[in-house]
Amino acid sequence: MAGETVLVVGGAGYIGSHTCLDLANKGFVPVVFDNFSNGHREFVKWGPVEEGDIRDRARLDEVLAKHKPAAILHFAALIEVGESVKDPVAFYENNVVGTLTLLAAAQNAGIKAFVFSSTCATYGLPQTVPLDEGHQQVPINPYGRTKHIVEQALSDYAQYTGFRSVILRYFNAAGADFEGRIGEWHQPETHAIPLAIDAALGRRQGFKVFGSDYDTRDGTCVRDYIHVLDLADAHVRAVEYLLRGGESIALNLGTGTGTTVKELLSAIEEVSERPFPVEYVGRREGDSTTLVANNDKAREILGWVPKHDLSQIIRSAWNWHSKSNHH
Numbered sequence: 084m085a086g087e088t089v090l091v092v093g094g095a096g097y098i099g100s101h102t103c104l105d106l107a108n109k110g111f112v113p114v115v116f117d118n119f120s121n122g123h124r125e126f127v128k129w130g131p132v133e134e135g136d137i138r139d140r141a142r143l144d145e146v147l148a149k150h151k152p153a154a155i156l157h158f159a160a161l162i163e164v165g166e167s168v169k170d171p172v173a174f175y176e177n178n179v180v181g182t183l184t185l186l187a188a189a190q191n192a193g194i195k196a197f198v199f200s201s202t203c204a205t206y207g208l209p210q211t212v213p214l215d216e217g218h219q220q221v222p223i224n225p226y227g228r229t230k231h232i233v234e235q236a237l238s239d240y241a242q243y244t245g246f247r248s249v250i251l252r253y254f255n256a257a258g259a260d261f262e263g264r265i266g267e268w269h270q271p272e273t274h275a276i277p278l279a280i281d282a283a284l285g286r287r288q289g290f291k292v293f294g295s296d297y298d299t300r301d302g303t304c305v306r307d308y309i310h311v312l313d314l315a316d317a318h319v320r321a322v323e324y325l326l327r328g329g330e331s332i333a334l335n336l337g338t339g340t341g342t343t344v345k346e347l348l349s350a351i352e353e354v355s356e357r358p359f360p361v362e363y364v365g366r367r368e369g370d371s372t373t374l375v376a377n378n379d380k381a382r383e384i385l386g387w388v389p390k391h392d393l394s395q396i397i398r399s400a401w402n403w404h405s406k407s408n409h410h
């Protein structure tokens with residue numbers, strides 16, 4: 084357990100780097116494996132780094148032989164839904180071919196614990212809310228389908244080869260390290276909180292709300308924002324669970340609390356004390372009205388409790404974005 088080496092694939096990215104921070108705090112040695120297509124070298128602060136691509140089997144074998152990790156956390160992926168519609172080939176290459184290559188290398192190296200970053204986007208349009216893990220999985224875009232394909236492979240590997248994994252389906256990852264050392268930094272940025280904060284900082288003209296006629300308490304979409312350090316904590320618990328011999332399982336990671344876009348924007352105005360222009364435009368294709376997690380299973384299996392609320396999410400994000408010059 085503590086003291087063990089964990090290979091953090093995609094560890095130079097947003098969620099992976101926060102997980103490295105938490106792993107190090109809990110006594111693990113995080114080794115980052117990243118091709119830096121979207122990651123940041125300055126986010127690698129808590130352990131060694133190995134540059135490489137998950138589609139490169141020889142490089143994976145070399146790194147696994149060198150570091151002999153007890154577990155692999157797999158964050159590496161192309162993540163932007165809009166890009167997945169424009170260039171599905173790149174998404175299948177990276178997220179499916181790359182992940183299957185990583186899984187083959189992991190099996191060959193005898194890895195006993197594998198944690199996979201999945202998403203609530205694998206559910207598709209919600210039939211019932213809050214969503215539990217038994218909800219049908221009918222993703223509606225190539226990004227969601229690449230994640231669903233990997234989930235199915237992991238389920239088959241568990242059933243027929245005994246390869247054990249935890250699939251973590253995140254809702255909306257948000258917030259940053261409270262000390263402001265790392266934070267959310269995607270290129271291009273498409274996530275609501277950094278976009279609204281940038282509007283408050285005057286780095287973009289304003290914030291566009293897509294749809295204000297949804298059947299919700301104020302007409303705007305409802306999302307479940309989960310602090311990135313709560314996600315990180317769940318990953319460490321998932322590693323410990325698998326190293327203790329836990330069975331393969333898929334778990335939702337969300338707070339169970341929904342926030343409308345309007346509520347989010349007023350919380351950001353309150354923290355930043357800087358009002359910014361908001362434009363209401365038509366609905367965007369593919370947006371669900373409400374995405375909120377039922378997180379009972381993660382609480383029960385991992386003993387996980389999300390600790391940070393929306394105000395801590397926004398305060399930590401504001402702290403990072405207002406101090407960083409990355410834009």
Ligand SMILES: NC(=O)c1ccc[n+]([C@@H]2O[C@H](COP(=O)([O-])OP(=O)(O)OC[C@H]3O[C@@H](n4cnc5c(N)ncnc54)[C@H](O)[C@@H]3O)[C@@H](O)[C@H]2O)c1
Pocket residue numbers: 092093094095096097098099116117118119120121122123135136137138157158159160161162177181200201202203252253254255256257268269
């Ligand atoms: N951000 C969210 O709200 C959210 C929600 C649900 C699921 N997820 C999933 O969580 C994971 C991490 O997301 P993030 O927001 O930290 O994204 P990110 O882009 O910040 O991090 C991904 C990292 O993977 C690396 N990478 C990509 N392709 C690679 C390859 N072929 N080989 C090696 N490294 C590669 C990138 O350089 C980057 O450092 C992704 O798998 C994403 O699908 C994110």
